[in-house]
Amino acid sequence: MLTEVLATRYTAPLREGGSLPGLVEGDDLAPYVLKFRGAGQGRKTLVAEVICGLLGRELGLRVPPLATLVLDPVLGLGEPDEQVQELLKSSGGTNLGMRFLSGALGFDPLAYRVDPAEAGRIVWFDALTGNVDRSWRNPNLLVWHGDLWLIDHGATMIWHHNWPSAERAADKPYDARDHTLAPFAPDVAAAAAALAPRVTRELLDEVTAQVPAEWLADEAGFDGPDDVRAAYASVLHARAASVHERITLPAPGTAPPGAGSGWLPPPERPAHAGLAAGEEGAR
Template identity: 60%
Template structure:
């Protein structure tokens, strides 16, 4: 289970995104970026954050530590910004805390050159989780202590906003992915990562999602059924035909290898 903490002070909003996360201090003396249950598209975004980030961590990709954080209704009363105050009041109870990485810098392709193997693994991983939000416009990568960290996975697993659209073989076009120009042998990276993805691993990851964020999902009778649906979907995607990663020319080049030949070297059919 994810560790559970309590918020003690709301520090400041982060207005870069539309969901208005905030920097919050907690009773464990830590500082976190909190994703609020009633922001944006609601609890499903938090579900995607947990499943994607924790799966990525278990596959060897760096993601900030996650915790569950309780919000007291009085925390919002003291906030002068009316928009933030309304969000805090509506999100009273359980929310998601992401470890704050002090001094981290956003990924800048002119300053940081991504390792080709790492880039290939991230491209395949984002395809696995249907993550459309790691583009040149919004890399969602941080450089911290000379390592590259993956953040903000709320846009992943987007099919769960309408489960009837869930298709384990739905194509994923990596042309706009920020790391595509650096990536070499994506099929090889996929084979490496897929070999680690088991039903037991996926069940362990989905078990981290609180029942209250899964209960009441249309078309399902219980939180357990929703978890099983995520597990089956990702298992089929990881071990199915594997033709869902579309091989198209990158729409914007970075300073990396930057060719379709490099992107698919060693695995193109």
């Protein structure tokens, strides 16, 4: 599920987001977005990316393939930016890589329509994982080859920053009024019926087992990485059964018309002011 790739070439920093990820090439010749273990958010961001990214893929959501990226800091010696150099120096070893979707465009709810079924699956998944970073301000959604793809799950499962609160997190409501897909009438009830039964303890154990042990080592209050993995699985399993009952959506609004998901057609060009339609065509 999570392959190991050796970073062979550092291409450029991606100056988006607070973690300042980088674009690298792996020894499989594929391009990856590299999430640094030495970034300010720390290794828990990478843990969240792995668990939520792999779980999303298992549930049929479009998440770019993930890999552990082994980085040799010398790859970035030619990088002139001192901040990036510091990230490279502090991130030797195992980092996270997300396949780079070349040519993808950022999601714009005014230009791309999402049908209620797909919107419901994404909102339900974000509620399950407690994603606080899928608002209209920062959708963390891409459109690639006409389909919607989910990226950047570092701001999920925020209970792992305070493990004593994790048990209460299983029953925490999810406010989706600011969610970027809220205007599309997300059908969270249908999403829960389809997806919740698939979030079994066995699946969660398989997903959490993919997290590198070194990212889970020395976690306060736990005897070892396996105990931390079990804690993640327990909260997600408990949350899956009924989280749809605690999702707050805004009052129904006006979604872009039409069925299915995809780009909206451009608006019809109005006739030139002061000219009849036939005169406009003649021009």
